[in-house]
Amino acid sequence: AQGDAGQGASAGNKGNLIGVSLYTNQVARFNFEEKKMKEVAAQNGDSVISNFANNNLETQLSQIQSMFQRGIKVLVLNQINSKAFAPIVSQAQQRGIKVIAYDEDVAGANVDYVVQRDNVEMGAVQAQSVIDHLPAGRVAKVAIIRGDPSTPAMVQMSESYDKLIGNNPKIEVVYDNTTPGWDQAAAQRNAEAALQKEPNIDAFLVMWDNGAQAVAQALKATGKQAGTVWSTGSDGSPASLAYIAQGWQGQTTWTAVDKQATNAMTIAHAFASGSEPPTPDSKTQAGVPVLHTPLSSVTKDNLCEFLTKSAPTGWVKQEQVFGSEGASTCGQ
Amino acid sequence: MDNDQPVAGAVPSVDGRATALLVARSLTKVYGSTTVLNDVDLTLHEGQVLAVVGENGAGKSTLVKILSGVVPYGEYAGTVEVDGNPAQFSSPYASDTAGVVMVPQELHVVPHLTIAENMFAAHLPGRHGLYDERAAVREARKALETFGLEVDPRAPAAVLTPSERRLIVLAAALHRSARVLILDEPTAALTEAEAGVLLDRLRSFRKAGVGIIYITHRLDELKRVADDVMVLRNGRLVAGYDSVPRQAELVSAMLGETLRSIEAIAHVAPTKPASGDPALRVRNLSVFVNDKQQRPRVLDVSLDVYPGEIVGLYGLVGAGRTELGRALFGAWPGPVTGECHIGGTQGLPKNTNRALKRGLSLLVEDRKSQGVFHGQSVSSNMTVSMLDDLSRMRLLVDKPRERHRVDEFVQKLGVRPPRTRIAIDALSGGNQQKVLLGRCLIDDLKVLILDEPTLGVDVGARRDIYQLVRKIARELEVGVLLISSDVDEVLTEADRILVMYKCRIRGEFSRGASAHDLMSAATGASMP
Amino acid sequence: MTLQESSRKVPQTADDHDAPRAAGRAYSRVVAALLSRSTVLTAAALVLILYFQQVSGGLFLTSTNASLLLRQTAVVAVVAAGMAMLIIMGEIDLSVGSAAFFTGLVVAHFQVQGWGVVPSIGAGVVAGIVLGLVNGLVITRFAVPAFIVTLAGFLLWRGLGLLLAKATPIGPVSNDLIFVTEGRMPIPLVYGLGLAVLAVGARWAIAGRRGAERAGSLVALIVRLTVSVAIAVLVIVIGQTPTGLPNALLWILGVAMVLGGVLGRAKLGRRIFLLGSNAEAAVYAGINAKRTVLIGFLVMGAIYGIAGTMLTARAGVASPDAGNTLELVAIAAAVIGGTSLRGGVGSIRGAILGAFLLATMDNGMSLLGVPTYSQNVVKAIILVLAVALDGYFRRRQLAK
Amino acid sequence: MTLQESSRKVPQTADDHDAPRAAGRAYSRVVAALLSRSTVLTAAALVLILYFQQVSGGLFLTSTNASLLLRQTAVVAVVAAGMAMLIIMGEIDLSVGSAAFFTGLVVAHFQVQGWGVVPSIGAGVVAGIVLGLVNGLVITRFAVPAFIVTLAGFLLWRGLGLLLAKATPIGPVSNDLIFVTEGRMPIPLVYGLGLAVLAVGARWAIAGRRGAERAGSLVALIVRLTVSVAIAVLVIVIGQTPTGLPNALLWILGVAMVLGGVLGRAKLGRRIFLLGSNAEAAVYAGINAKRTVLIGFLVMGAIYGIAGTMLTARAGVASPDAGNTLELVAIAAAVIGGTSLRGGVGSIRGAILGAFLLATMDNGMSLLGVPTYSQNVVKAIILVLAVALDGYFRRRQLAK
Numbered sequence A: 001a002q003g004d005a006g007q008g009a010s011a012g013n014k015g016n017l018i019g020v021s022l023y024t025n026q027v028a029r030f031n032f033e034e035k036k037m038k039e040v041a042a043q044n045g046d047s048v049i050s051n052f053a054n055n056n057l058e059t060q061l062s063q064i065q066s067m068f069q070r071g072i073k074v075l076v077l078n079q080i081n082s083k084a085f086a087p088i089v090s091q092a093q094q095r096g097i098k099v100i101a102y103d104e105d106v107a108g109a110n111v112d113y114v115v116q117r118d119n120v121e122m123g124a125v126q127a128q129s130v131i132d133h134l135p136a137g138r139v140a141k142v143a144i145i146r147g148d149p150s151t152p153a154m155v156q157m158s159e160s161y162d163k164l165i166g167n168n169p170k171i172e173v174v175y176d177n178t179t180p181g182w183d184q185a186a187a188q189r190n191a192e193a194a195l196q197k198e199p200n201i202d203a204f205l206v207m208w209d210n211g212a213q214a215v216a217q218a219l220k221a222t223g224k225q226a227g228t229v230w231s232t233g234s235d236g237s238p239a240s241l242a243y244i245a246q247g248w249q250g251q252t253t254w255t256a257v258d259k260q261a262t263n264a265m266t267i268a269h270a271f272a273s274g275s276e277p278p279t280p281d282s283k284t285q286a287g288v289p290v291l292h293t294p295l296s297s298v299t300k301d302n303l304c305e306f307l308t309k310s311a312p313t314g315w316v317k318q319e320q321v322f323g324s325e326g327a328s329t330c331g332q
Numbered sequence B: 001m002d003n004d005q006p007v008a009g010a011v012p013s014v015d016g017r018a019t020a021l022l023v024a025r026s027l028t029k030v031y032g033s034t035t036v037l038n039d040v041d042l043t044l045h046e047g048q049v050l051a052v053v054g055e056n057g058a059g060k061s062t063l064v065k066i067l068s069g070v071v072p073y074g075e076y077a078g079t080v081e082v083d084g085n086p087a088q089f090s091s092p093y094a095s096d097t098a099g100v101v102m103v104p105q106e107l108h109v110v111p112h113l114t115i116a117e118n119m120f121a122a123h124l125p126g127r128h129g130l131y132d133e134r135a136a137v138r139e140a141r142k143a144l145e146t147f148g149l150e151v152d153p154r155a156p157a158a159v160l161t162p163s164e165r166r167l168i169v170l171a172a173a174l175h176r177s178a179r180v181l182i183l184d185e186p187t188a189a190l191t192e193a194e195a196g197v198l199l200d201r202l203r204s205f206r207k208a209g210v211g212i213i214y215i216t217h218r219l220d221e222l223k224r225v226a227d228d229v230m231v232l233r234n235g236r237l238v239a240g241y242d243s244v245p246r247q248a249e250l251v252s253a254m255l256g257e258t259l260r261s262i263e264a265i266a267h268v269a270p271t272k273p274a275s276g277d278p279a280l281r282v283r284n285l286s287v288f289v290n291d292k293q294q295r296p297r298v299l300d301v302s303l304d305v306y307p308g309e310i311v312g313l314y315g316l317v318g319a320g321r322t323e324l325g326r327a328l329f330g331a332w333p334g335p336v337t338g339e340c341h342i343g344g345t346q347g348l349p350k351n352t353n354r355a356l357k358r359g360l361s362l363l364v365e366d367r368k369s370q371g372v373f374h375g376q377s378v379s380s381n382m383t384v385s386m387l388d389d390l391s392r393m394r395l396l397v398d399k400p401r402e403r404h405r406v407d408e409f410v411q412k413l414g415v416r417p418p419r420t421r422i423a424i425d426a427l428s429g430g431n432q433q434k435v436l437l438g439r440c441l442i443d444d445l446k447v448l449i450l451d452e453p454t455l456g457v458d459v460g461a462r463r464d465i466y467q468l469v470r471k472i473a474r475e476l477e478v479g480v481l482l483i484s485s486d487v488d489e490v491l492t493e494a495d496r497i498l499v500m501y502k503c504r505i506r507g508e509f510s511r512g513a514s515a516h517d518l519m520s521a522a523t524g525a526s527m528p
Numbered sequence C, D: 001m002t003l004q005e006s007s008r009k010v011p012q013t014a015d016d017h018d019a020p021r022a023a024g025r026a027y028s029r030v031v032a033a034l035l036s037r038s039t040v041l042t043a044a045a046l047v048l049i050l051y052f053q054q055v056s057g058g059l060f061l062t063s064t065n066a067s068l069l070l071r072q073t074a075v076v077a078v079v080a081a082g083m084a085m086l087i088i089m090g091e092i093d094l095s096v097g098s099a100a101f102f103t104g105l106v107v108a109h110f111q112v113q114g115w116g117v118v119p120s121i122g123a124g125v126v127a128g129i130v131l132g133l134v135n136g137l138v139i140t141r142f143a144v145p146a147f148i149v150t151l152a153g154f155l156l157w158r159g160l161g162l163l164l165a166k167a168t169p170i171g172p173v174s175n176d177l178i179f180v181t182e183g184r185m186p187i188p189l190v191y192g193l194g195l196a197v198l199a200v201g202a203r204w205a206i207a208g209r210r211g212a213e214r215a216g217s218l219v220a221l222i223v224r225l226t227v228s229v230a231i232a233v234l235v236i237v238i239g240q241t242p243t244g245l246p247n248a249l250l251w252i253l254g255v256a257m258v259l260g261g262v263l264g265r266a267k268l269g270r271r272i273f274l275l276g277s278n279a280e281a282a283v284y285a286g287i288n289a290k291r292t293v294l295i296g297f298l299v300m301g302a303i304y305g306i307a308g309t310m311l312t313a314r315a316g317v318a319s320p321d322a323g324n325t326l327e328l329v330a331i332a333a334a335v336i337g338g339t340s341l342r343g344g345v346g347s348i349r350g351a352i353l354g355a356f357l358l359a360t361m362d363n364g365m366s367l368l369g370v371p372t373y374s375q376n377v378v379k380a381i382i383l384v385l386a387v388a389l390d391g392y393f394r395r396r397q398l399a400k
């Protein structure tokens, strides 16, 4: 590698240049995290160059290689496909760039730090919330709607689903299907097919909020009452929070994305300026430090608490959840 | 200008025909570095028929394309006025609105739309934006009566032959109340009888005060229809007459040659006696339409064409000659029965490729849709059927050889301009026809079927084509089947004439038969 | 490509939105009906339906699933109708998925702001027409091919929409808006619809009778009347079940009638066919090509608005992935329905049937819980089979 | 759409893979060169490059970035070349992204099994040819339009691949395979390439000289020689920098030369242009349309294999999303490069330039960290502008 760092410097960047590569901009949380990272980096005196990869491996690789050109010192990598990124991680490291795996580790590589949401745990939180809301005294009918099987998040969440729900004697799985591209319309078709097969479903175990919204709509269409069928989701999307307030969705699993973004930038700053990164809360088998992002289950019960305390500013407004007249339902 | 004759329309006409309907001044059109229309003036009065003649590529179509907005305002120099007001047509839509209606030289009929829709395209009857099919059918019937065409206006135009297609377009244009009617070679694909009807109609239009611009290569028509004649050559107005001059005088103006040299061209082709084995031998051939009803198009036809012989195949529209040609060429999609020998080998070609391999080629009747590869060069249009012979290792096109062959043809056929790399669309209609004829001249040619080969070809070029066909026949010992609706053409060019009527051959004549004989056979009047 | 193929075009006339009528003049009416693309598609759909019914243990042919199928088809059907119109005139629209996402966002935005259903939809349709206008103007003024302009729109409208919405779903929208497609059709409307079916059926039967010169036309009359009555009865019966018929059906029918009417009966429609068949001929004939294309894209703009409304009403939110690949599915539906990508040939009815065929496959396989990837494999094979069979029968008929 | 447009086609003849030469006889050579689509594209790319260079503070025009750009362009360029060929002959291929994914999977599979580079690639290419054969056979035997067949392939090949791979990435592949596109071109090859550029350039210059009847041809000779020498020097200089030139360039050049040669010099290529320009006339001229189409899809099949290899080599694994939207990008590149979707018009060179233009935009904007939404907006506008400007100049010239 010929003097990339020098080139970066000659480009006249102030502070440390941090590359942030996120795999999609069609998911709200990543847009939020990108903004958050830029804020935090600015506070640290760093600057960020960021790209979204349009759900495409090839695009993401190219974008990262362009970041090398720009002379980044740290790469925050939210990869589309954990198995495909080992080579680019080692390329980065050969150039002296530190790599922080973001949201998920990279298989086959030893990154310098992992800042992650534990998808296995997320699956468990969702499955547990379903188990907690089963009708008493009979075998419950549960439908499972999974995300795109070609994505690692789906695989890891499924791990917990299969463990907690698959062999559960109190549960009969009446429908179980995947959703290519995490597509909401396809999820809605799945939900509708499930209800067509078995109108008396007790709960929907759903991996993500867009899917849960699709379930809500399917429930409405079959004339169900709000609050009668439990469903799960993830990401705390405002529309889902509104459905939770109305009883059309049971829970959403919140990842503290603001913390995750902040962690990544703090570690990046430490790497770039040669100081000690924050203490990890665990290490991988290979000894890579890991900082986990806290997960929490948001339901109708703790909705106000979430809105007023846990949710970062800018994520959601109360009127998005309670309607234009409900701006102060939970107080300020 | 090399000519001091009075220019048509440049001076107000003697009989004081009232207002000038259409005035064009110093029209000039340049394509790339070629000036195809050079400083042409024109005045058209109410009730005047102005004929425009000139050889292929003289600029006739270009002139009327400007007048009708096909070449839009801004893409030519000079001015056009209608009723004394400047007219700046950006499209035929605009000219049409101003009452200037043109029927273009090339056919623009959409086969899968109905006949009525094709006829009225931009002027469909109906109110509130709705199409009134019944009114359209009524109007269409009325318009078609002109030519006595008995077709169902609701049928797709696909059922029409090329000449019928031309007729419906003409009928539609005549039916509209145009103030200026421009006809670009309307009679090229028509029979004598149909042409006669058209000319009669034009006379009645003239009485009604319509101004008519009439382009033709059939000079004998001028006497019957034209008031004034203008002659274009190489984009310039070289002569103008306020009456129809002698044909010979016109021809010399068109070609820029002296009368003497033209008269010397008149020829009598020596008859080639039929001898040896026929190049093409057909026995009991029948051709059927590819549908449930299996309507026959050709029934029980037997004929022989000997090497070096030109056999004329005359008949009226719909007689089945084109189908016969297509079937022999392996290009008929429906059932064909009967026997056929080409150069001694037996069997009907399964497809056009086989036909060509066996030495039989066909010059198609419908140049635009079946012949020309639009947007492709003159050269590749010409060599497409002989690529196998012009390639190295049966893989790569041998470009030097191709160039050589094309240059030779271009010269032999007199293609103008003699440029081979420009797109064929840049050639005038007649010159495109020469290119397609060149395509037919494959190596080892044994049988050449020409379907209306001189459609839209000027006198000079027509002469060239006849000479060439004769040369091909005689020197290369090729048997030629000349399908034509032009009585004079078959009478002068064919060694022997077959006449088709309603799917069958109804007469055989030797050279020297009279036009009357042919006509009566072609109309079923005399059965052999 | 070959002579046989080019001659295949012949029976597919401009009146193909009413194929039996046009072809009937040339061939025997009954055979034509057997051969029309619509019939083959309907037959393919029927076979699929029976299969799904069998394998799902009777779940497929229920009134609830019928309602579901209609709701699942609606957006694709509406967009496919517009797409067929554009393809027939020789244009194409790759931006429709993104544009519908954008208008759906507009509708959801105003819903969340507390606007009523009608003004929200109005805003969506206006937004759609504006996008259509932009497409149309760039195509006609700057003479950039529609493929390029709408490819740009594909990137542009979704990009803008995601930017405005910050990629988060906007909603949920009011139940009133949801009712617009998902709701159960009110009983008076059901009766109205039943009567309309009868009226149209009667016209159809009489038209067959009047135009027929051959024997069998009495049979045709009876068959047609029976079919119409059967459909009317079905409409009324299903409309009264607890699930009823969904309002989505009204949108499909509305768009089909308007566009089918335009293509079949309006002068504009004739111009569209002529322009798509042979642009040069159209211009020579004095058709204002630019204006026709512009109008076509304005109509498509209105469809953006309608489709966006329907996407949002169906999902209950405006989701960032709404309308993804809609352009492709719509083109597929139109082409399966007999629209030729070379222009000049096609029908609204075919496009809508194509949409139904695609939706039936999705619905049936979801019902059976067929794994996603196998779904795609099955879908692909059925697509090719349907179109190949259609072509086969058509050729066989011509060859006989 | 309008007469103007159809007349625009005129100067682009079958010999147009060498557009300046073909048009040169009709118009002044210099003006023609100024007008050719290739020149407009090159100019657009140059403007972009200078802009990126300026704004990125000199990062864009570095040898490392040049190498990156070439590697990023390669797959799209190769596929766009094949797509241009198919579109010119009046066909289309929507399955190419999925097919390349599939063949990439095959390559990765055998790599993981421990096969060497050559047999793995061979297996991929064979798989590709089989897929191409299937496409071609269904299209020609069952007369199903290519759009439908390849739309089915779009679903099918990816569906099958995902089933086989269980939707997980297959890999990592060996460094040797990665080297095949990502690797640095060996110095001897660099020199060879430089010499080849000189040779081709000399032929080009001489051809210009020979064909010219006008003044200025000496100027043209000198300009052409200078350009060729400059490129050759550039190749050799960049090839010797530490980053060097990527092997990906060889694939682009190889495919361009083969396909360009076929279209420009082979009988097959001539038939492809003619078939695409008028299928009916092609039949009368003795062209075996079915065979030509079949061969076209077989060639495309080989390109599937090459593209799959390149995808896998570039990513180091066969990823389940590999080749997503490749068909769309390739069609866009071909169309931007002057290929008409109506058939009969286009060039390999244009398609590859189109691919470069698209890749340049992606690369430059990623380098600048332009926000993704704005990237799409910018890309959309530049696309339309490039094509609009090209059309504008062309029309202006014709009008003069």
Ligand SMILES: Nc1ncnc2c1ncn2[C@@H]1O[C@H](COP(=O)(O)OP(=O)(O)OP(=O)(O)O)[C@@H](O)[C@H]1O
Pocket: B031, B032, B036, B054, B055, B056, B057, B058, B059, B060, B061, B062, B063, B105, B416, B417, B425, B426, B427, B428, B429, B430, B431, B456, B458, D007, D010
């Ligand atoms: N689009 C074009 N580009 C370049 N040259 C053209 C174009 N169209 C016509 N020309 C040239 O203009 C000249 C005049 O053509 P035009 O069609 O007006 O001739 P014409 O008198 O109608 O001939 P014909 O009797 O054969 O129909 C010809 O030399 C032709 O090659």
Ligand SMILES: Nc1ncnc2c1ncn2[C@@H]1O[C@H](COP(=O)(O)OP(=O)(O)OP(=O)(O)O)[C@@H](O)[C@H]1O
Pocket: B158, B159, B160, B161, B162, B163, B164, B289, B290, B297, B315, B316, B317, B318, B319, B320, B321, B322, B323, B365, B485, C007
């Ligand atoms: N593809 C087709 N399907 C059905 N009928 C056809 C088809 N092609 C031609 N016909 C019919 O065949 C009949 C005879 O054809 P055609 O007129 O070309 O013969 P012709 O003797 O060569 O006449 P012309 O003088 O017009 O060349 C026409 O009436 C037409 O309706």
Ligand SMILES: O[C@@H]1[C@@H](O)[C@H](O)OC[C@H]1O
Pocket: A027, A147, A151, A153, A154, A182, A207, A208, A209, A234, A235
């Ligand atoms: O919404 C998220 C989905 O898009 C992602 O891919 O995986 C998990 C979800 O939380």
Ligand SMILES: [Mg+2]
Pocket: B060, B061, B062, B105, B184, B428, B429
């Ligand atoms: Mg002319």
Ligand SMILES: [Mg+2]
Pocket: B161, B321, B322, B323, B365, B451
């Ligand atoms: Mg004929």
